[in-house]
Amino acid sequence: MLTLSINGKKYTCPAHWGEVTTETYQRIFKEWAAEPDLLKRDYFQLFSILTGTNFKKSDNPKVEQTIWSAIKWTMEDEPMFHVEPKVMEFKGARVPVDLGKMSIGQMIMIKQAITGVALETVLAKVTAIIMQPAIDGGDFSPDRVEELEKEILSMPITVVGPIGFFSVRRALEYGKKRRSVLDLIRNSLGRKLGAMSRLWLKSKGFALMTTSP
């Protein structure tokens, strides 16, 4: 953590993604990264979110320079949470791989959580829904999901991110029929040859000539 002193006030700012909590990460995507135009994004607001304060925009170049040097790592260090996690464990429980075994209630709650919002903004909730029965043992309990979500929000995003993204991706893809590239080529070729053979039988041209008059 970086400790900065601006206008006589002390601020503590994370220095890398490992020091960013899931709650802060979700706030970054909900409040700051929601603006698609990079030039319109307010870096003072990002500093406020990272430090958990209400920092007001300053025109002082020295202050601007200090803040930029404190937050520039967020631009330089791209978070790599979309890769598959190396350890499939979370809070001492194994991450469920066979999502068909999840209860219908879990699946519906995941769907409702991610509908119409960016996945990054609901990562803690979705991870809590998926992991709750594995962590507590027994059946799915929505009441415990809320408690677990609060715990997850205070955990580092580097721990929650890979498991959350991996699980959600699997939940979204679940039930979709997967076809290999070879299958797709085979089917496409089969269709084309079938169509060609029908043409060939009817053809009286030169290219595909039959022996009949």
Next chain:
Amino acid sequence: MAEVQRLRPYDDLSLIGKYAERFGLDPDYVFVKTRFDTLMAFMAMWKEEEEYKERYEALYIEIMKDSKE
């Protein structure tokens, strides 16, 4: 109905309602206990059956019309 009240009415609640009704189960029990795979397999089967029934009835009506004419 403590658990299923968390769901949006007319959205996904019908999945649980239909399954619970057919098997005489408590909707909360279905919400918590029933596997996603199991419920979806039954839903697919019932949908196929309903579609088949609709087509059969439509064909039957057409045949009966022709035979009367």
